Structures are given as C-alpha cells and as structure tokens.
Amino acid sequence: MTELTTANSNQIYRIGIDVGGTNTDAALLDSNLHCVHKVKVHTTTDVNEGIVEAVRLLLQESGVNGSDIRYAMLGTTHCTNAIVERKHLGRVGLIRIGAPATTAVPPLAGWDPSLRAVIGPHSYIASGGYEYDGRTIANLDEEEIAELCRRMSGEVDAVAVCGVFAPVNREQEKRVGEIVREVLGSDMPVTYSSEIGSIGLLERENASVLNAALLQVIAGVVRGFKEALDGFGIHAQLYICQNDGTLMKSEYALRYPILTIACGPTNSIRGAAHLSGLSDALVVDIGGTTTDIGVLVQGFPRQSSAAVEIGGIRTNFRMPDILSIGLGGGTIVRLDDAGSVTVGPDSVGYELMTRGLIFGGDTMTTTDVAVKLGRAVWPGTNADTVDEAACGKADAVMQQSLEDAIDRMKTSADPVDVILVGGGSLLVPETLAGASRIIRPDNYDAANAIGAALGEVSGESERIYSLDDWSYDDVIRDAKESAINEATAAGANPETVQIVSVEDIPIAYLPGNALLVKVKAAGKL
Incomplete structure (x- = not known):
C-alpha cells in the first residue's frame, strides 16, 4: 500500500477502478493527480461485489470522506466477457442500407452460430447506400424500412443501422433510425454504424451489431457502479474508460459500450506514462x-x-x-x-x-x-x-x-x-x-487504476474527402472541428480540448483525389 497522506476536507478526490480477470484495482487520486492510496482485491464472479469491496477498503484505509470524491472512473471487462461468454447480450435487429450493391455477402457472414443465435434472426438488406464521396447509389424505400421494423416488433432489444459509406454521408442512416423509432417506439435504442466503425462495410456492420447487443450490459454496469458508490455516500460524476486510454461520461458510454473493449491494457499504458513521466x-x-x-x-x-x-x-x-x-x-x-x-x-x-x-x-x-x-x-x-x-x-x-x-x-x-x-x-x-x-x-502495481482516474476525454473523426470538392486546408479544418465536437460530447471541457494527432492517407483506388483523414482530440474533464 502507498503511504497515506492526511485526508484534507478541502481536497477534491477522484477514484479510478480497473476490473481485470484476476484482480480489481482501485486508486484514490487528489486534485494534483497524486496517488493518495491504492488497494487490490480479487475479482469476484459478480464483478460488482469486487468493486464494492475495493471502494470500501479504499475509503476505510485512506480516511477520505466519500463526499469529497467528485469523479469516479471505471475500466471494466464486462463487455468483453459478455461477447466471449455469449451471456447477457441483447437481441438485435440489423438493417443494412445497401441493395442492390451489397447483396452478394449476407449480414453476419462468418459469425459463430452460437453468437448468431443470441443476436436473433432479424438481419435485412434494404435499398440505399452512397458512393465514397457521398453521392447516392440508390434511394431509400421508406415503406420497405417500415415493413422490416414491423417484422422485428417485439423480438429485438435494439436496432443496428449500417449504410454503404455511411461515415461519409449519414443522412440515410439517420432517416432509417427515425423510421425505426416511429414504428418500434421512441425508446428503441438505435446504433448507427457511422458513429462506430471505419469505412469497410462488413467489419463496421459487425461492430455496430455488437455495440447494439451490449447496450443492456453497459446499462447494468453503470447502474451497479452508481449503486456501489451511493452506498458509500459518494455522489460523483461517473466516467467509463475507453480503449484509447481516455474517458467518456457514463451517459455517452450507454450509447457506445463497444468502446470499452480492451480498455484495461490502455489504462495501464496511460498510468505508466503518468507515473514515469515518459x-x-x-x-x-x-x-x-x-x-x-x-x-x-x-x-x-x-x-x-x-x-x-x-x-x-x-x-x-x-x-x-x-x-x-x-x-x-x-x-x-x-x-x-x-x-x-x-x-x-x-x-x-x-x-x-x-x-x-x-x-x-x-x-x-x-x-x-x-x-x-x-x-x-x-x-x-x-x-x-x-x-x-x-x-x-x-x-x-x-x-x-x-x-x-x-x-x-x-x-x-x-x-x-x-x-x-x-x-x-x-x-x-x-x-x-x-x-x-x-x-x-x-x-x-496500480498503474491500471491510476490510468483509469487520470481524466482525459477524447473524440475522433475519420472520414473520406474528395479533394476535387474541398481544398486540403478546409478538409483538415473540418476533420479537426468534428473531432473536437466528439470530445466535447464525450465530456471534455471545450476550453481544454487539443488536437492529439492528425493522419491523412491518399486512397489511390478511389477516383476524385480521395483522402482518408483521421483526427483525434482530447481534453480535461
């Protein structure tokens, strides 16, 4: 254990918790991001029990009052385990916007039968889609979408929508989402592939379906985490760790649970950077x-x-x-x-x-x-x-x-x-x-929990631009603005957001001077 500092009632603290396969680590950091105390407990079958025990020990041994803890961060293996074990996943309806261009490969091709059985039988291809530069391949048939939704009624817990080149033009995906909610109810969760994955259709579709299947899992995680903290008088803003080493508000995590996959190693990497100064x-x-x-x-x-x-x-x-x-x-x-x-x-x-x-x-x-x-x-x-x-x-x-x-x-x-x-x-x-x-x-030995608590929030933009229609400077400016907006939506203070990386890749196999631009921005809580 670290040597305890004297608890200061004027100090604002944050807790970082990282749930691993063997141990659950927790660390208490002060407002200067110094580690005040750390604990390690065995990960339990019901991981929430391990989290509760870690928080209990942390408060008991540090002497810090729970009311002085304003931020709480959780890095968890819940979502990874749910996919690997095929447990607690929701039933998902998939609408691919891509007929007639993408009918050669059916949805969920190559999926394990056990996982397909959990997801359910409602996977469809509907008319629509875009070219790489956002031009329309085929128009949406709104009545077709409504009929597909009626087939799903009562048999899905969430819907994933995936359109051809949707990261370039999201209009058709958004319209399909509106129809889904008109038919299946305004509270039906919808995952848009343009907000989840990169350009490739099938891999992005897979990621979107998995994200939709995990919505119930992450809701249980956030609820359990909040209840655990409330039990100790901790009324903090909750954050969930992402797999790029940054955080997202719990409300944001409820929409994008797949971004928590593999967050454990990245928490350790961020913690290592903080502790070593490298x-x-x-x-x-x-x-x-x-x-x-x-x-x-x-x-x-x-x-x-x-x-x-x-x-x-x-x-x-x-x-x-x-x-x-x-x-x-x-x-x-x-x-x-x-x-x-x-x-x-x-x-x-x-x-x-x-x-x-x-x-x-x-x-x-x-x-x-x-x-x-x-x-x-x-x-x-x-x-x-x-x-x-x-x-x-x-x-x-x-x-x-x-x-x-x-x-x-x-x-x-x-x-x-x-x-x-x-x-x-x-x-x-x-x-x-x-x-x-x-x-x-x-x-x-607590780098993972310390990394979870550090408190940078990020956003990313990834899009193909045509340099026939945009100047290079305008492309970079647009991509940066998009990444900054994503970071702010995830919970970053707009005044602290900075561009972390910019990557642009010419795509020779597409016409029109196509350029793939990836930008990452990050800021403090």
Whole structure:
C-alpha cells in the first residue's frame, strides 16, 4: 500500500477502478493527480461485489470522506466477457442500407452460430447506400424500412443501422433510425454504424451489431457502479474508460459500450506514462494471468491499423495495438522427467496464494521462481521447497518470451525504454535485450487504476474527402472541428480540448483525389 497522506476536507478526490480477470484495482487520486492510496482485491464472479469491496477498503484505509470524491472512473471487462461468454447480450435487429450493391455477402457472414443465435434472426438488406464521396447509389424505400421494423416488433432489444459509406454521408442512416423509432417506439435504442466503425462495410456492420447487443450490459454496469458508490455516500460524476486510454461520461458510454473493449491494457499504458513521466516508450503490463505489451506514443496508446477480432467476430472500430502473451504472476511452471521446463500459458490466477509453492501449495508458479531467485520478497512465505535449478531454467524461458514479445512490438532495431507495471512485474530482471532502460515507477502495481482516474476525454473523426470538392486546408479544418465536437460530447471541457494527432492517407483506388483523414482530440474533464 502507498503511504497515506492526511485526508484534507478541502481536497477534491477522484477514484479510478480497473476490473481485470484476476484482480480489481482501485486508486484514490487528489486534485494534483497524486496517488493518495491504492488497494487490490480479487475479482469476484459478480464483478460488482469486487468493486464494492475495493471502494470500501479504499475509503476505510485512506480516511477520505466519500463526499469529497467528485469523479469516479471505471475500466471494466464486462463487455468483453459478455461477447466471449455469449451471456447477457441483447437481441438485435440489423438493417443494412445497401441493395442492390451489397447483396452478394449476407449480414453476419462468418459469425459463430452460437453468437448468431443470441443476436436473433432479424438481419435485412434494404435499398440505399452512397458512393465514397457521398453521392447516392440508390434511394431509400421508406415503406420497405417500415415493413422490416414491423417484422422485428417485439423480438429485438435494439436496432443496428449500417449504410454503404455511411461515415461519409449519414443522412440515410439517420432517416432509417427515425423510421425505426416511429414504428418500434421512441425508446428503441438505435446504433448507427457511422458513429462506430471505419469505412469497410462488413467489419463496421459487425461492430455496430455488437455495440447494439451490449447496450443492456453497459446499462447494468453503470447502474451497479452508481449503486456501489451511493452506498458509500459518494455522489460523483461517473466516467467509463475507453480503449484509447481516455474517458467518456457514463451517459455517452450507454450509447457506445463497444468502446470499452480492451480498455484495461490502455489504462495501464496511460498510468505508466503518468507515473514515469515518459511520453514515448514500450509499456509491459504483467498481471496474474497475462502480459500485455503496448506502445506509448505522445502519451497515448498506439492504435491498431488492422481489423480486430472480438469473440471471433471481425470488426474495424478503433482498438489499441496490444500484444498479449500467457505470462503472469500466477503462470504455472512444469518440470518434466527429462528435466525440461515449460512456462504456461495457463495460470492459477487468483488462487496463487493457496496453490503456489511458497504459500504451502502444490503448484509451481512464476512467483515461486521470482522469490526463489531473490528477485522479489514476499513476507511470511517459504521458498525452501522450490527447486532452484528448475527456477533458473524457467527464468530463462520467461526472459526469452518477454524479449521476443518486446521485439515484435518495436518499429526499429534500436533499444527502447521499457516501463514495467502491474503486480507481476516483479518477474522481470534488471536488464532485457532490446531495452535501453527498464523503469519500474512508484505505484507500478496500480498503474491500471491510476490510468483509469487520470481524466482525459477524447473524440475522433475519420472520414473520406474528395479533394476535387474541398481544398486540403478546409478538409483538415473540418476533420479537426468534428473531432473536437466528439470530445466535447464525450465530456471534455471545450476550453481544454487539443488536437492529439492528425493522419491523412491518399486512397489511390478511389477516383476524385480521395483522402482518408483521421483526427483525434482530447481534453480535461
């Protein structure tokens, strides 16, 4: 635990909570973003119970009054787990605006049958769509849309609308949404693909359907989080962590739950930047089960440029560029009869303190290795029963796998700074091939919760422009304004919003001097 500062009634505090597969971490930060206190509890089957316990311990041990906490941030695996486990997802009606241009590939093509069964049978292709520059391919048939909605009546919990090149021109999508609500009721949730994914139709459609299916999940998360805080007299503005390392208001998260997918590693990356003072480095986050490696660029996580699979479904909305390997503090070490050692990829997870050898258990883990080799000290444990020769072999395997993973994430052969965070980072030696420096900052074991609490809010714009119709300067200005508006809508203070990155890519395969422009803006709460 961190050394406690004296609770100051005039101080305004914020809580950051990060729910991982093994542990739930919570950190209390003051108005200067200094970590006042941190706690770590086991993630429970009902994750809300773990959140409640983390908040209880945080307040009890820090002595801070709940009424002095004004902001509360949550990074959670709820949505990821719902997709992977096929649980708690809503039934979704899908209307693709794309006939006759897109009928060759049906909606939800390539989806796992178990996930399709959860989503339901209401997936349709209707007339409409746009060219890359916003010109109409085919007009909407509004009566056709109304008839499709009548077929869905009573059998869907949300509707996803996806139009060809909708990120360029959203008019048809918005009109379909209006018809959906006219037929199915004004409270029917509608997800627009133009607000979720990138240009590619099928991947954007998939992401939109998943987003619509998660609306009930995120509503339960926000409700449970609010109830947990209210129980301790904390009446704070709630924020949910996004997967680009920034925050969104809980109201915004209720519309875009898919943006929480993979927020855990990005919280650690943002926390690592804050704790180390570095804005460009590799971040190695070692938890109880896995090691996540990401790249810090100008203080934010590097985004993936490739399509990403979530629960076996190919999508193209923004995702962090993260490499995960099966190495954590609870990873199982095995020694065979020939004397060879294998490490993982399975883990004892939260059972480490009952199953690990140093705790009197019967399973050799990587934590046993670190303690036996003197790399870590764990009071009250006994490493006498741990085989030192096996530990040496296991350590070589662990180090090699880390060095290989770091090498895969680097963009050049030059050594890079490596920031170690996460409770499992005690596994790592003082030097690694490919690392110019290894930095293990103070409070490294709570970097994820600290990253969750930091409080930057972002917005993005991604659109194709035709330079036949726009000047380059006007294109960039328009894209920046759009990104700033998105950041403000997500909860950023308009006076603090700044442009974080601008990327423009000529698209040679489209006519009309087509230019894809991506802009990211971010600001303080």
